[in-house]
Amino acid sequence: MSETSSFGTFTTPDEGATRRVRAALMQKVNGDAEMFALGGSIARVIELADSDEPGPHDLAYFVLSDAALTQRILRLSNTIRYRTVSGTAVTTVSRAIALLGFDNVKTTALAMLLVDTLDSGAHAGSVRIELEAALCASLVGREMARLSFYQGAEEAAIGALFKNLGAVLVASHEHERYREIRQLVTQSKHTPPQASQMILGCSYDTLAAAVLAEWKIPDVIVRAQATLAPGTLKVAGSRGEWMRQVASFSIDVARIMESTAGTAGDAAGTAEARALLARYGAAFELDAAGLERIFTNVADGMAALMESMNLQPMARPEPDTGEGMPDVLLLATLGAGIDEEGAWPSGKPKNARELLLAGVQDVTQLRAAGKARVNDVILAVLETLYRALGFRFATVCLKDARQGQYRARVSFGEDQAVQAGFVFPAAAPPTSSRDLFVLAMDNDADLMISDASSQKIRELLPPWHRTLLPDAKSFIVLPLVVGKAQLGFFYADRAVTAPEGVPADETAMIRALKRQVLAALAAG
Template sequence: MNSTQAWVNYLSKVELPVLANTLRRINELADSTSSTVHQLADVILNDAQLTSQVLRLSNTVFYNQTRTQVGTVSRAITLIGFDAVKSMAISSLIVDTLLARSDRSHLLQCLARALHAAVQARCLLPKRNEQALEEVFIGALLMNIGELAFWSCDTEQADELELLLQGGEPAVAAQKKVLKTTFVEITRGLVDAWSLGPFIKDVVSAGQPNSKASSLVRHSVEMARLSEKGWRGAEMDRVLDALAGEVGESTATVRDQVRINAGEASKIANSLGIPQVAALLPDGREATKPQTSAAPPTDPALELQILRELSHSLTNKPDINEVCQLVINGIQKAVGMRRVALLMADRSGNKLIPRKVAGPGTDSWREAFVVARDGTGELGVLLPQKVCGIYQPARQAGTPGSDPWLCQVPALTGPLLANGRLVGMFYADNADINAVPDATQLISFSHFVQHAQLCITLLSSH
């Protein structure tokens, strides 16, 4: 293959025909009639993984600021909007399709950059109508689709280009040497071949952009690339000045905002189930990873003290919130577990959702840590049996939800029962510290959970 068109044809017809066709179908849907809502829902529902991803994203604050629980694709379209769901579907398709094909470091880095730029563009855009928000998000995500598609393929040219880049060859020169074209040219060809729309065509075109939104996308992509080397420097200052002019804010305000947006990009990456990409985002590792490398120590003296406080509180009219807070403190500080959650049944009674969380990296749990009471779903394996136990992850466990360690690391789980019926559970882990809780910790954890159980039993008997 020695021309742009040859690469476009190869990627479209040989390597990625399903992705190309699905993206084309989604992009050709207009949101002018209710029938297209059903058409979009049908495209998504045809793929179980895509359906799961869209529903997961629909329940993140990034898309769903009302925090109204979304359980169906049609409900997501109604509540959050056609364009937002279309945007989720495209981003999920790109991520799932490409990562299923390759785990090359260049692909992961390129995906991290694309997702970071997409979140930045969406968060920085001054005009906040839904269509414009999703247009800039997808524009930034797909601005380097040629590079993304190339690195997902197991070809001799990919191996050869990788070696040249590792040897320090300038990127564009290396691309021309190996591909006889550039990623930019391949991207422009794919935008046409896959019918990705006039806005993205403007974003990737050679001349000056036709709109401020297109210019914002270009600068967001450039800023995402530069941020991989830090937030300071002459080039970064120049891009931030340009962004400030486009959004009508001071450079200092934009500088602060893009740091916040980078953290938002990490949350989206985790919501998509790609912690390996989240770790490559600026500040992403710090946002999702505890800062210490050792599990906290156990403290038998503190355990005894907190158990006494719990016993005292149960002799009076117990306050469930006070008791559960004491239990969480005990599990964290005395048992020696970094992260703890109390989950209780939601209004439907079908799910256990976080009531209290504690520890680093647990902010995402408030919206994403949901366990079905019947043990189904991605987090169903965490559901405790009738006694407290140590959860051991399966060797091939997936990475569900927006937390990279749930289901991946050993954890302590304990049930809360009311009249023999499961109404809640305690969960505790040490995040990235892959230390298996020992028998002593399990016994101490059980003591604390039993006090919470006693409180619920007393309250249910009144």
Template sequence: MASTTDTLPTRMNGTRAWVDYLSKVELPVLANTLRRINELTDSNSSTVNQLAEVILNDAQLTSQVLRLSNTVFYNQTRTQVGTVSRAITLIGFDAVKSMAISSLIVDTLLARSERSHLLKCLARALHAAVQARCLLPRRNEQALEEVFIGALLMNIGELAFWSCDTEQADELEQRLGQDEPAVAAQKTVLKTTFAEITRGLVEAWALGPFIRDVVSAGRPNSKAASLVRHSVELARLSESGWRGADMDKLMETLGGELEEAPATVRDQVRINAGEAAKIAVSLGIPQVQALLPGADTGAEETTKSPQPAAPDPELQLQILRELAECLTAKPDINQVCQLVTEGIQRALGMQRVALLMSDRSGTQLVPRKVLGLETEGWRDGFVIERNRKTTLNRLLSDHECTLYKPAKDAQRAGFDPWVGKVPALVGPLMAKGRIVGLFYADNAGAGSAPSAGQLTAFSHFVRHAQLCLTLLSVS
């Protein structure tokens, strides 16, 4: 909860109060990140790079996305994926976007609370999302991920509420434990319902027209939205078993919509439930497996903790192989440079990486790609003037990859407390004997200078970007 609790109402009453409280006090970072991801569309390479940067700036999120990228659920070719950039290229923009959203939801909410109601809601949301994705007929990538996220977020108001440590959460939990009807208890304690809070959050967080249709009070406007609602109902009913009057009726309804026999649909949804249990493990939430039908099918998998930032020789080789594959096809400088910056950050264990390129005037090098924490000021401030003698101009003194060692009297750059003041790896990109780009990487305030081995690996990565630039200049 916020530290300025004295300025907040002691109780939230009504939909607007809860939407404001969840959006501005409890979950502003989640709201802003979801909004930013949803604003991205796969229209060109720049948005692909923006999605990669959103993911790569969160080590836990990167680990989750790559783990999911190597599951059969998303990657049926079983081609090993070692970088976020490669995942977007191989698996698809919308699929990686879906992984990022689901990972953010799970990690953010579970970091705040382990209430039994939150775990139950997460299990139901994940189960519904997998069912919707697996049941969707006439599939294309965008539609698959749209229904997955639609089902995952259909009850985002309830998920957000149970992640918060409030007196009203304790009070509602007590009432539900006494078997009071859920909606009646919500109206008494919250002066609204979870459904209304969800609709408010969908608008406030700009989650898009499809999810707005899914959570609306009226009839859905599309078969996909109808499937999402049925998948959420299916996940709820399955908690009491696969048989029963309500479940049988739902199987009939789904069979009609999917043009399949109800018995065929029943067999399929049971298989899908087992897949949901495996996805729970890949998302790092094995604690919800016991709440999912078919949880035993995923028992053979184990979770992996995200690796600390340290040089990873195997990952270096994997990314270098991916770079080589990119260069054997038609070279794409954006894709190659994205792989290089990601490789420097993840495989070398460097905390912050930037690629600077010449502006149109040719008088400045300006940021094109930035990765790492505490680099907010780099996009506007990390500018090297060619014709001025500054600390930053010392980064241009060599025409080969080098370890920059700051002079004793070096002045820090005004946009950052460490650039210019700490050792860094620097690698130029050349064209006709002139520096047209620069890769920069440092460890911020960690106090550790890059090693000779890191410099060697850094040089290998930069060499691939230089080769791509050279190939394009002669083609």
């Protein structure tokens, strides 16, 4: 079958050809090691839940394990949209989660994972268009979640983010097919679902759902990718139906904003916006003013997100011209923040004082806001110690009075398995009164050991520490004692010695951080 357009003669493939295209595309996606890793990372982030106490810590740990992702989340929390009234910079991921919100950071991390994996290649211009639409749709989904009464409505932002996954993958892995689909849609003879069905043998929505299912993404998000029937929609009868409506609405809003260069006022006044309102207005109880507010909020959010990811504004390419890389997805290289010249051989940053000071300000602001829980403060302090002093492992141990032992509650660092083994008696065995940890707790003494391999220090190390962390060469112990109550302590170590030590000004700020935790514990 042939069709003629301003682009020339276009031949629609037969059913056998579309089956081969669909099979080849799925094989490419499923067989791509990078895509496999992306799917694993996405599944991991989605399963993080804030209903249980470890949720925010697990998310913070995931973000901190990727230096570039850490920098982008911090950059987002310091954009004009989210900057605090006082103007105090946000320097820890823990504080960023408290400021932006758990679900916001989770969805943003997912968006950044997509961009990082699919930002390059010979067709980055086309991929960029589809990625921006996906990011924009996620922000629309977030706005709709705020207006919803459904429990767990925040998942709609994730469902909306992946609504354009099919187009992103085809643009990245089968660009010729992508161009053909765009041609059909541009001719205004076919909708995107119809055009993708004709060329691929399945719609973009079906492709997205198939890939998400392969990645073991929860069914409610997979089902949200289903194509809606045409015409005016009614109020959803279930959360699942509402999520499908939101996902579809979100990508439609994103397309309108794409065509108007993201200008909210221009988008709200288009014929497409009026048609959008006619289709979804009743379902969402949305009027023209409400739709314009969504356009405005999403435009602001998109600007902040693009700034945080260092994405440059781009002139829209003509994706059907077959050009190479006229407009690549520009992401600045974001390092870990400290290079070899900026750190001691131990790994401790040479600007530790500045990083500690920023952490003190961050934690102070967190407590001053009046909404922080004790665990939020502990997490922010632990992260500051871990990053500012360059430790390989950092944890906070709290006392379990009934069991008569200390147990690691949360941790950051290379080997999370260490946390499970970080359990030991609260009192030294009768046969040994010279236990470094017990002595530190009994005397409320902050210990900063620069060389744990020295004979005198080794004699004071309890057997559990020598067994669990045999290669710890330098470490700190910061007891948490309120009155006479021994509540726990911070511990952090390195696998190398730290002869540079801890000067007085850094020590003062470390103790200031500890005081913030003690004050939170006393108040809570």
